[in-house]
Amino acid sequence: MSMVLFASVVRVADGLPLSASTDYEQEKDLQETKRHLKGLSKKLNQFPDRCTLKSGPYNVNFIYSLGVGYLMVCTGNYPNVLAFCFLDELQKEFIITYDSKRISSAVRPYSFIEFDTFIQKTKQRYNSPRSLSTKINLADMQTEIKLRPPYQLSPEDLQAINGFSVRAASKYKGIAPTQMLVPATLPGIVSCVLSVLCGGLNLLRGVHAIESILQVRTYCRDIWTLGTKT
CATH class of the missing domain: 3.30.450.50 (Longin domain)
Structure with missing residues (x-):
């Protein structure tokens, strides 16, 4: 039945x-x-x-x-x-x-x-x-x-x-899972490129900052050396 x-x-x-x-x-x-x-x-x-x-x-x-x-x-x-x-x-x-x-x-x-x-x-x-x-x-x-x-x-x-x-x-057909990967769109690609460029600029700034600190330390050390000699 x-x-x-x-x-x-x-x-x-x-x-x-x-x-x-x-x-x-x-x-x-x-x-x-x-x-x-x-x-x-x-x-x-x-x-x-x-x-x-x-x-x-x-x-x-x-x-x-x-x-x-x-x-x-x-x-x-x-x-x-x-x-x-x-x-x-x-x-x-x-x-x-x-x-x-x-x-x-x-x-x-x-x-x-x-x-x-x-x-x-x-x-x-x-x-x-x-x-x-x-x-x-x-x-x-x-x-x-x-x-x-x-x-x-x-x-x-x-x-x-x-x-x-x-x-x-x-x-499964007819379902939209929340964690499914989708193809990258043009705005997404542009966003990724800009993120990489910003990261590169920040890295470059960091290198320049370190160089500036080292130069200042070298200058101060030279001044101190000259002062002790005189």
């Missing part, structure tokens, strides 16, 4: 969990997948803003924007379009319900646990697709996914999530 199993909302900056669906499922594979989800939540900004990860019999999907990430675990046969419509609904409701200042100032995990009520209701709706009334939204999401499909995270990405390797974020 295809269904949504778990969902959570996290702060992108540090992975702080803000809310999550109540979970009574103790199946081993699902618990392992949720551990991947926990590690992933701390590194969302290293990946594109819409991704899918295959984890055993389950899929992990996530989106993020405005500093908040929305993640979910579903069965491997759950339709992609429904998964991302589900996440999109969580995102819209969370943005309407909570302001950015309150989100950024949260210090305790699950500070917005009351949002669980909305997650649970939405999960129940999406676990009964025939009862969904959002046919137009589903069509829109289907078009959007075709135009910009979610990035498929690989086993190597999973190793990076678990801390076994370091990935260069620049390989």
Whole structure:
């Protein structure tokens, strides 16, 4: 049976969990997948803003924007379009319900646990697709996914999530990492040249200053020598 199993909302900056669906499922594979989800939540900004990860019999999907990430675990046969419509609904409701200042100032995990009520209701709706009334939204999401499909995270990405390797974020499409090197522009080249010239002038001034000091010391020594002889 295809269904949504778990969902959570996290702060992108540090992975702080803000809310999550109540979970009574103790199946081993699902618990392992949720551990991947926990590690992933701390590194969302290293990946594109819409991704899918295959984890055993389950899929992990996530989106993020405005500093908040929305993640979910579903069965491997759950339709992609429904998964991302589900996440999109969580995102819209969370943005309407909570302001950015309150989100950024949260210090305790699950500070917005009351949002669980909305997650649970939405999960129940999406676990009964025939009862969904959002046919137009589903069509829109289907078009959007075709135009910009979610990035498929690989086993190597999973190793990076678990801390076994370091990935260069620049390989991912649709992401602008804060530490990515970019080609030098003309203003940048001019600035570098001027910096080198200024450094050279300062060095030359320093040499001249040292020469002047040495000359003064030599002159004073000569005067002192003549004075002692007379």
